[in-house]
Structure formats: structure tokens, C-alpha cells
Amino acid sequence: MFRSLSTNLSGILAYQQSLNNIANNISNVNTAGFRSSTVSFSDLIYRELRERRMHVSPIEGELEPQNGKGVRISSSTDSFVQGSLAQTQRDLDLAIQGDGFFRIIRPDGSFAYTRSGSFIMDPAGNILTVQGDSLDLPFSIADLTGAGEDAELPPGKLVVSSEGAAYWDNGDENPVYLGQIQLYKFVNTAGLLSENGLRYTETEVSGAAVEGLPGEDGFGVVRQRFIELSNANLAAEMVNMLISQRSLQSNIRALMTSDELWAYTLQVRS
Amino acid sequence: MIRGLYIAEGAMITQQARMEILGHNLANQQTPGFKKDNGIQTSFGEWLLYARNTTGLPESPYPIGTMAHNVALSESYTSMRDGNLNNTGRSLDFAITGNGLFQVENEDGVLYTRNGHMFLNADGYLVDVEGRLILGENGPIQVIAPGREAFVDLERDIAVEPDGSILVLGEFVDRFDLVAFDPELNFTKVGDNYFEPFEAAVELDTVIVNRYLEGSNVDLAAEMVKMMEIRRNYEAAQKIMITYDGILNKAANELGSSG
Numbered sequence: 001m002f003r004s005l006s007t008n009l010s011g012i013l014a015y016q017q018s019l020n021n022i023a024n025n026i027s028n029v030n031t032a033g034f035r036s037s038t039v040s041f042s043d044l045i046y047r048e049l050r051e052r053r054m055h056v057s058p059i060e061g062e063l064e065p066q067n068g069k070g071v072r073i074s075s076s077t078d079s080f081v082q083g084s085l086a087q088t089q090r091d092l093d094l095a096i097q098g099d100g101f102f103r104i105i106r107p108d109g110s111f112a113y114t115r116s117g118s119f120i121m122d123p124a125g126n127i128l129t130v131q132g133d134s135l136d137l138p139f140s141i142a143d144l145t146g147a148g149e150d151a152e153l154p155p156g157k158l159v160v161s162s163e164g165a166a167y168w169d170n171g172d173e174n175p176v177y178l179g180q181i182q183l184y185k186f187v188n189t190a191g192l193l194s195e196n197g198l199r200y201t202e203t204e205v206s207g208a209a210v211e212g213l214p215g216e217d218g219f220g221v222v223r224q225r226f227i228e229l230s231n232a233n234l235a236a237e238m239v240n241m242l243i244s245q246r247s248l249q250s251n252i253r254a255l256m257t258s259d260e261l262w263a264y265t266l267q268v269r270s
Numbered sequence: 271m272i273r274g275l276y277i278a279e280g281a282m283i284t285q286q287a288r289m290e291i292l293g294h295n296l297a298n299q300q301t302p303g304f305k306k307d308n309g310i311q312t313s314f315g316e317w318l319l320y321a322r323n324t325t326g327l328p329e330s331p332y333p334i335g336t337m338a339h340n341v342a343l344s345e346s347y348t349s350m351r352d353g354n355l356n357n358t359g360r361s362l363d364f365a366i367t368g369n370g371l372f373q374v375e376n377e378d379g380v381l382y383t384r385n386g387h388m389f390l391n392a393d394g395y396l397v398d399v400e401g402r403l404i405l406g407e408n409g410p411i412q413v414i415a416p417g418r419e420a421f422v423d424l425e426r427d428i429a430v431e432p433d434g435s436i437l438v439l440g441e442f443v444d445r446f447d448l449v450a451f452d453p454e455l456n457f458t459k460v461g462d463n464y465f466e467p468f469e470a471a472v473e474l475d476t477v478i479v480n481r482y483l484e485g486s487n488v489d490l491a492a493e494m495v496k497m498m499e500i501r502r503n504y505e506a507a508q509k510i511m512i513t514y515d516g517i518l519n520k521a522a523n524e525l526g527s528s529g
Contacts, residue, residue: 002286003290004286004289004290004292004293004294007290007293007294007297008293008296008297010297011293011296011297011298014297015300018300038358040302040387040399041298041300041301041302041304042301042385042399042400042461042462042463043294043297043298043301043304043459043461043462043463044461045460045461046458046459046460046461049287049343049346054283054284054286054287054343055280055283055284055287055314055340055341055342055343056287056342056343056344057312057314057315057342057343057344058344058345059312059344059345062344062345062456063345063346063456063457063458065287065309065310065343065344065345065346066307066346066458066459067287067290067291067294067307067309067346068291068294068297068298068307068459068461069294069461070293070294070297070298071297071298071301074399074400074462074463075387075399077360077387077389079359079360080424080425081359081360081425082425098423098426099423099424099425099426185419185420186419187390187391187392187393187394187414187419188389188390188391188392189424190362190389190390191389191390191391191392204392205391205392205401206392207391207392207393207394207419208392210419210420211420212420216420217420217421218420218421218422218423218427219420219423220423243300244300246490247296247299247300247490250296250299250490250493250494251293251296251297253494253497254289254292254293254296254497257289257497257500257501258289258293260501261285261286261289261500261501261504264504264505264508265282265508267508267512268508268511268512268515269515
């Protein structure tokens, strides 16, 4: 009896999840490289009311009355809309303007992808993300330093062109060419597995990573001394929050009404 | 005499069914492309009533009019009115205005849907959120041909014209194969935003809007008002039931007592 209780319970759960997602986006409006996500909903299965011995009297030649069982969250999709770029003057801030990801190597050796290009350099010359993953480069700045644990970097700084060519500028007229930073993209970017909206891993659904050079057709360019800001839009998130909150409340209201109907039924014999 | 008791019971069951349909609408007020259902009530089992043969006259029992035997739902009518268009900015979001439905490939045939929240699969084909292939006029739509993954920037290089033609890097790829529906008719929904296939018999009159999603056409205020009405109808039926119970109480316990 009173299946509408579970129908609206599904609504409450779905809109709660939607609010969680909005809260996460709002929390990250200032996280560099963060990709905001949106959830999408689908309706649940339908059944003919006759199957449940409800009173039905269909019109001749028309369809049987049916009712659905609620709602579920069918997808959570990260938005890969470009975030705005902010100048930082830090040599190790690399932003991608356009399509593509940096490839990073996690401590366990597996690959991940990110657009959050705020890197740090350890004393040995490895370029790392703030989470401690190293940027996958076909060259190593450590090579400049020679061998040995205590080797120090030669004086100078990293320079990256918009096409991703990396140089070591040691003050000479001709900077030392280090190598080429590559970008990666996917057929179905939405199919990537997101870890906290910053780091992504390849899946069966996303397709294999395609390698390319910054500035080539379809790939973005690298902007040194810039970071890409979060692409969460605060105004849009506030509107979404408002709507989801009302959706949640109306489902709670419907749940309470179903409960009242049940109470009326019990009061018949009080 | 206790016929009314069963009518009151029928009224309660019918209001309960309406509440379930309404609850489903409320649960889906943010489901893209969702079309709301309305539980339509009808009286059923109209009977011709006769007066009792008390006069002994040959023409009796004589008819005194009709009376409905009970109340029921005659249909769950799906309102096909357009939902609001919401700007999402996403290149693979498509909204249909007018009487069109997307066709989606299914294991045994096709399904129709109004939800234009789409993705690409690993082979570059356009799919819906369940991973089912969206059908164009030449079958499944391959947006990104093999080997061209690197050249296409999804957010920038895909354009869709109002007639549903899909252009990738300015080149025509395919056109959405839409099905027209007659909004006067009723349709069977199967969940996951799908409609069961039907014979298309009317002219297609649609515009495809890219980077927008059609919202649910559930009107929150209207549903809440309807919910109040359902609650009061239910309460009234309950009062009738209590009244009958009182009458039966008198018949059983007071009428027979001498005293």
C-alpha cells in the first residue's frame, strides 16, 4: 500500500544527491583547474495500475493507466568548458587554453590526466603536482644537474612556449632545449573517471588517450605563468541549489501527504 | 444499502492511485524531457435503478434513473506540452521543441526519447545516458570517425542546425532521425526517459536547439494544489466511510435492542 511513499523517497534521495553535488561545486569555485559537475535524472519503470488491483476503467481503444515508480540519478557529468585564465607570474604554472590534458604519473606508476597545471619542482628537478604525482615529460630537468642525490639545479628557470616546447633559461643567449610537453585527449571526455574533479583516469567508456602537441588541430595551447581557474559558475550553482532545494522540499511534502492519507485510513476505525 | 461503503472505498483507492501518479511527477520535476502524467478519474459501472415493486401495479418495478457504481482511473494521460529550455552550454545537449522525439537503438528495435543529454562512446558514436545509440537518417551517428579523435574539440567544433543536421568541423555528418507524435494521443512510457514506439502519423514540426536541455514539464505549483485536492477528496471519502460505519452500528446494535 501507499507506494507513493517509496516514489517520493526516491525523489528525496535524488535531490539530496543533487544538492551534495552543488555544494561540492560551490566549495570549489576557487580551486584552480577544478571541473564542475552536474547530475542528470531519469524516471524509473512504469507499471499498469491494473496489475495492483487499483480501480481502473480504461476507455475503449485507449491505453491502460500506468504509473511510474520515481526517479534516479542517471549520470553525473563533468563540464569541460574552459575556465578563465589568471596570471600568476609563477614559472611552474601551466594552463591549457583549449582542449587537452596533461598526463601525470601517480606514485604507483599508473597514468592520470589533469588540467590543474599548478606544479612544483622538487630539489632533484622533478615537476610534481601538489598531490605529489609527477608530470609525464619526455625529458628530465634532473639531467641538467648531473648524477647524485645532492646535485643541485643549475641557476636558471623553466620557459615553456605556447606550443609546449620547454627550455631551461640559464641567462645565456640560447636557452637549453629540454623537450616537448605533450597533451592528451579522449573521444568521450565525459567518460573519464573523475577523482575530485581535478584528476582523471582513462576508462573503457572514454576511449584511449590520443596524444598531440599543444597548438595542433584540436588541441589547446599551453600558457605559462597562468592557471586555469575553476569552471564552476557560482551564479548558476546558486540557481541550481534553489531549484533542487525546492524539489527536495516538495518531495518531502508529498511524502507527508501520503503519510496523512495512511493516517486517514487508520482513523476509519478509531 | 451498504453500496455507498464500497463507493467510498473505491474513491479512496482512486485518490491513492492519483497520489502515486502525482508523487511520480514531483519526483521527476528535474528529469530532462520528462512529460507529466495526469490521473483522469471516471465514474464507472452506471446502473439503471428501479423502484421496488411495492404498488403491485403491472408497470412496476419502474426505472428511477442511473447511478454510478464506483469511481476509477480511466487513463494516465501524458501531457506532451514542451518543457522549459535550460541553457547548459554543453555541446552534446540537445533540446527538441515541438512534436519530435529522438530515436534510440534498442536490443529489439527502437525506443523514443525526449531527453537530449547525450554523450559519445569510445567509438565516437552519439549515445544517450544509458549508452544506447542515437539514430540519424543513416543509422547510428558517428560524430568522430576513427583516427580523427585528435582533431575535434568537442566543445568548439560541433554545430547542430535547427533542422537537426549535425556538423563536425563544418562538415555534414548526419541528421537526427526524429519521430513526430500527435500531442492529442496518449503514449506508453517505459522508464529511463523512454517512450514505447508507435506509428507516426503526423507531420514533424520541430526545432532542435543545441547546448540546451528541455526541462521537465511538471508545474510545481499546479501539482501542489492538486495534492491538496487529493488529500481532501481522500478525507471526504473517509468521512463517508465513518458515516456508514455509524449507520451499520445503529442497524446492528440499536435497532434490535428493546429498550
